[in-house]
Amino acid sequence: MRALALGLCGLVAALFAVSLTVGPAEIGPGESLRALVMGDAGPLTLVMREIRLPRALLAALVGGGLGLAGAAMQGYLRNPLADPGLIGVSASAALGAVLAIQTGVAAAVWIGLPAMALIGAALGVGLVLMLAGQHGGSLTLILAGIAVSALAGALTALVLNLSPNPFAASEIVFWTMGSLADRSMSHLWLALPLVVAGAAVLLRLGPALDALTLGEDAAASLGVRVERLRLSLVAGTALIVGGTTAVAGAIGFVGLVIPHILRPLVGARPARLLWASALGGAALILAADIAVRVVVPERDLKLGVLTALVGAPVFLHLIWRSRRLEA
């Protein structure tokens, strides 16, 4: 277990360093890291501190948050196909962002888009909690999430449909693909408190999620307050998904694939899977964000497109392997 933790930490650290040294400005890794740490008034320090550092930090934050939220959601629903987007927060955050782009708020002030996305996320999670209620089971939560996702998706499609401005429409389409390009430290400061707060909530659910392995009844008899657990799960996931979607757009497959890959390595225990998936998610997004810059540097390949492109075949492979094991 310690080996896994150290390995994942090392991987994240290495990818973080690589992420800092990759970019269109052709500078050697040693020189760029020196400019970042030592600092002077030169353009290189500016590039490192204002462009690459926030990008790398955001990649780790977004990936870590989504990995953690995915592990928590799968643990609570006792289903390896669960995804943090299931409770409708990413779809409603996307709707908020799309409205910001469409109305021009996004172009007027940088905070316009993330703020509207956060409002969308808050409304979405409020609606889910209202539908799923205080006492509903996990099935009600899934259904409420699907309903809210569908509603937000329909409204997003409506905005696109009625958009009189083709530039806004294409901007919307590209935004929904998710990206970490051209983000500033301000984006990081906006997302950081939300993701950290959400992570603090979710990381404490470990023992309760372990107990839930035996079902809600057995967990309750072991002292788990199942209703409080559900509320914490929804709140923590909403903070993370809302925060990350607001600054990076919708990035799929991380929360689904990472817990799935790491589960056998942690003895399938939901509590251990939480921190492992946070590290694994951070590593995946850092790697993906390096890839979009390296593979086709002249085209603006979107991060969400790449994660889906890599995630889907990996997932198919996992399904194929587990089917073979079951047979």
Next chain:
Amino acid sequence: MSLLTLDGIGVTLRGRRVLSDVSLTVGPQELVGLLGANGSGKTTLLRAALGLVPHEGLSSLAALPPSARARAAAWMPQGRAVAWPVAVEEVVALGRMPHGDGRTETGRAAVDHALTRLGLDPFRRRAATRLSGGETARVLLARALAQDAPLLLADEPMAGLDPAHQIAVMRLLRDLAREGRGIVVSMHDLALAARYCTRLIVLSGGGVTADGPPEEILTPDLLRDAFGLEAQIVDTPHGPLLDAHGVAP
């Protein structure tokens, strides 16, 4: 001293009255067999006693806060699903959660003890999802045992076990009761109940129709009225035996 006191328990589920006015107490050294036909409310009574379903009346367990209740009573529900391929010993170690000592000496000792008592030592490191139904049942019973609570409530722990393991489990429960625990176990096998339980409680028509030592209450009349059986209890050198010879008209 009583480990469980129920006073006037009534439960209505989805508009249907399942139980009304059930009162009983369970003390140490009692192995109580909870009997009744399908749908007579055995599971509901146990869940109400634990405060897991909304109910009227008073239950000494349901009145406790969840963490204190987890130290007062262990519960083995009927559901046998283990969601993740977790190692058997880790599943059993979940029973130490109320004590918060799963990683310490005492906690490990309790887990080892529970595994050994249910003959699970060879399965320790096997994934709990790769066991047969009967093996899973024993793992879950070991989990409840590791919780080391003075009261054990088990919902049909013998379902899906082969005859030898059914007897082994009943003997284990009898030994646990003799060591001072109180045990309530819902079950269908009247012969096993008659042979091993110190007391039987029969549910029918939403209430307790009989409560007492097996030899006193398992009369041909009760067997016919509560279970729809033409049967009698016969004494043999090895203990009471159920001679069922027909279904009541």
